[in-house]
Amino acid sequence: MDEELVKRAASVLAAAGANTAKVWGRQLHLGSPPPEPQEAERWWQDRLGDLLADAPVAAAELRELVDQLPALTALAEPAEPPTPAGSPTAVHNIVSGGTTHGPVIQANAISGITITHSGFAGTLPSPESWPTAADLDPIALGVRPTHRIPGPPLPPYVLRDRDQELDAALGQARADGGLVLLLGEPFAGKSRTALAALVRGPAGRRVFAPPRGTDLRGLPALLQGRPERYLIWLDDLDEHLGEGGLEPRLLAQLAALKAVVVATMREDAYDACRAQPGGRVLDLARIVELAREWSPAERERLAGEAARSGDPRLIGAVSSSGPEGAAAYLALGPLLWDEWWRARRADRHPRGHALVRAALDLARCGLTGPLPMDLLLKVHEGYADVTGMERESAEDARAWAVERRYGLLRLLDRARGDTWRAAPILVEAAGRHEELPDVPGPVWGCALEKARSDAAYDYAEIAAKAQVAFQRAADAGDTSALHNLGVLAESLGERDEAERWFRRAAEASEPRSAGRLGRLLAERGEDRAAEPFLEAAAEAGDAEAATLLGKLLRKRAERWFTAGAEQGSAEAAHLLGDLRLGRGEVFGAFSSYLDAARVRYEPVARGMGIVHLLLRENNTAEVWMRRAADLGDECAAEFLRPVIAHTVDAAVEFFEEDAKRGQGLDAANLGVLLEQHDRPDEARPWYLKGYEQGDAYGAFRLAELHKKDGDAAEATIWYRKAADLGHPGAKRALGETDG
Known part of the structure; x- marks a missing residue:
């Protein structure tokens, strides 16, 4: 019986052509099959498969021989080891479910027998191990993850406008086999949409999702003879084209087995692949296009699903x-x-x-x-x-x-x-x-x-949120948050609440709050209570607190200098005069200086000299300055030096350098100098420059020039600008109070 099979095989192949017969003869003399039945069967499959590639016309008869392969194992004798399973040429045997090497013989309902050369089919998992569509892990199969929250890794699926068209394409493919391609821009939701459509299809369908680069040529052999229908998932189809990938002949073989290939692809990749030889398979696809931007109907469904599920994503x-x-x-x-x-x-x-x-x-x-x-x-x-x-x-x-x-x-x-x-x-x-x-x-x-x-x-709304945040931080021990709560309360006009927070923060050594609390107390007339808080803030670098503290101390100093002068202290009278002169109270200062002079308190000489200068009593002033200079007062001696006369140009040069650099008040001052010397046209740009640098006086002087020119409307505009910057003279010109 076994010898008869061999003779029949040789006869069939010889009838296929002289070249095939020679090949068969060589194959028979390569060695004998191994003794183990399974290995012997594999040995015969290898050789018959190789020969069949050269003799497609012998396929029908040789198929009958393949069905009788178990009988051929009786010829087995020791031979070289077989090719290891899983090698690059291994394929799944369509007859016994085992592994073969070389070509695979397939039955095709349309064309009879198809021969497929397999590359890596031995690595393809058995269809029984493929998951069903309902068991697929979308993230593992290409769906990008969203933000992680407790619960499902993905939010509920929201129906898209093209789902109906996609379902129809898949239904037709389930009937006829073939490729359904979901096409769209990156991040359009292609993978999630296609996988959701698979789940909506008939239950129990198993899905194969090969990694990129997998050799797919063994799939027809793997699925041959199975009554079930299968789905092949190729996310980013461009990664599954080329050598060993999806191509028209392989797609035809899969379609003959009623297998459905479901794929996604970016539009740019689609355009690029169409220009390549490997892209011809795209001509055979049922294409559904998915837009990235969602339609009003889709957004309405999104809102409805969000409300139903409560999913924060x-x-x-x-x-x-x-x-x-x-x-x-x-x-x-x-x-x-x-x-x-x-x-x-x-x-x-x-x-x-x-x-x-x-x-x-x-x-x-x-x-x-x-x-x-x-x-x-x-x-x-x-x-x-x-x-x-x-x-x-x-x-x-x-x-x-x-x-x-x-x-x-x-x-x-x-x-x-x-x-x-x-x-x-x-x-x-x-x-x-x-x-x-x-x-x-x-x-x-x-x-x-x-x-x-x-x-x-809405300031109140923002303030309410800030209060919650500050309170939370304060409860956690943040002393700066106590200060922030005080500032916030103060901005809302809640002075008592502000004082409470500032006091708590100041007691926790928060210097900014100490300064704020000191100011609140000073405004209320509680100077002595304010001073220690102001001093703490001043020592920490709070300039406003330092200034206010100085004013309070000066006020107290004036009180005690007055008391000392009234008790006959010449030094107190002198210092009281200095305070008054610093405030611009010329006659009050003169009165205090006179009290000191009456008791022959000579250090008052320079003060008396300055008062007489301010009163334009130059001769009298010189007498007092001479006395002070002779006492060793160097400042008084400077008053006795001859006044150096400066030309206008020299004065202009003096102001101009700093004015160009935008320093201080010199731009407007230079304008005044030029205007005083009948050069108003030259003064205007300097006034304007001063205003642009934030000097209200520049705007005020421009208003005055327009007023002199009889342009009342323009003058009012510049008075307004000066007043907005706080200039008292401009406010008076506009009939506004200084407050």
């Missing part, structure tokens, strides 16, 4: 996703957050991170509208926990922050002009990330200041 997508689409919003959120968060490291983009954080923190405070870049630059400098900012320039930080990511989203979005806001996708995600620090107090301060001056915001 969908709720965020409803409120924050824009033209990029909800699918892109869900997928890009984690990517953008991760890039921004890791950028805080010194070797990355620490200043860029801080710049985005400034916009993000201000949005967390309630300033969700566009913000000027100057404000963001001011705020971002205050993040002490971000190191290495000196390594990155502000220009580089800004360029990094506004760069478009994935062709879609920026970390900072431009609104209009040079105004910006943090990407809504970051703002919405901020509440879910515990590693993000609380908004610092100074940032809240900037937010409150902006809200107070910008009518687009």
Whole structure:
């Protein structure tokens, strides 16, 4: 019987052609099959398969021989070891389910017998191990993860407008076999949409999702003779084309087995592949296009599903996703957050991170509208926990922050002009990330200041949020938060509440609160109670506290100098005169100096001389100055030097150098000098320059010039500008009080 099979095989192959017969003869003389039945069967399969490649016309008869292969094992004798299973030429045997090597013989309902050369089929898992569509892990199969929250890794699926068309294409493919391709831009939601469609299909269908680069040529052999219907999932189809990948002949073989290939592809990859030889299989696909931007109907379904499920990711997508689409919003959120968060490291983009954080923190405070870049630059400098900012320039930080990511989203979005806001996708995600620090107090301060001056915001609403944040920080032991609560209460007109917080903070050694409390007490007339708080603040560098403390002490000093003078102290009378002269009280100072002079208190000589100079009594002044100089008063001696006459040009030169540099009050002063010497046209640009530098007097003098010229309307405009900068003379000219 076995010899008869061999003769029949030789006869069949000889009939196929002389060349085939020669090959058969060589194969028979390569050695005898091994003794083990399984290995002997494999040995015969290898040789018959190789021969069949050269003799396709013999396929029908040789198929009959293949069915009788177990009988051939009787010829077995020792031979060289077989090729290891899993080698590059191993394939699954369509007859016994084992592993073969070389070509595979397949039955095809349409064309009879098809021969497929397999590359890596031995590595393909058995279909029994393939998961069903209902058991697929979407993230493992290409769906991008969203932000992590307790519960399912992905939010509920929201039906898309093209789902009906996709379901129809899959239904037709289940009947006829073939390829269904979901085409769209990156982040359109292709993988999630296609996988959801598989789940909606007939239950129990098993799905094979090979890794990129898998040799697929063994699939027809693997599925041959199985009554079940299978799905092949090829996410990013362009990664599964080329050598060993999907091509027209392989697709035809799979279609003959009623297998359905479901694939996704980016539009740019589709265009590129169509121009390549490996892209011919795309001509055979049933294509469904999926838009990235969601339609109004899709957004309505999104809102409905968010309300039903309560999933915070969908709720965020409803409120924050824009033209990029909800699918892109869900997928890009984690990517953008991760890039921004890791950028805080010194070797990355620490200043860029801080710049985005400034916009993000201000949005967390309630300033969700566009913000000027100057404000963001001011705020971002205050993040002490971000190191290495000196390594990155502000220009580089800004360029990094506004760069478009994935062709879609920026970390900072431009609104209009040079105004910006943090990407809504970051703002919405901020509440879910515990590693993000609380908004610092100074940032809240900037937010409150902006809200107070910008009518687009409700100051009371921002203040209420700030109060909650400050209270939480204060409860955690942050003394600066106590101070912030006081400032906030003071801004709302709650003086008693402000004083309570300032006192608590001052007692906790918060110098800023000590200064604030001191001012509140001084305004209430409690000078002595205010002084220790003002002194503590002054010693910590609070200039306003130091100034107020000096004024209070001067007030007390005047009281005691007055008491001393009344008791006959010449020195007290002298010092009292100095205080009064410093306040501009010339006659009050003269009275005090005269009291000291009457008892022959000579140190008062210079003071008397200055008073007489102010009264234009130069001769008398010179007498007093001579006395003071003879006592060794060097200051008085300087008064006795001849006055050097300066020309106008010399005076102009004196003012002009500093005026050009924008220092002090010299621009407007130079204008006055020129105007006094009948050069008003030369004075105007200096007045204007002074005004542009913030000197109200420049605007006031321009108003006066327009008034002299008889241009009342223009004069009023400049009086208004000067008054807005606080100039008393301008307010009087406008009939306004100085308060």
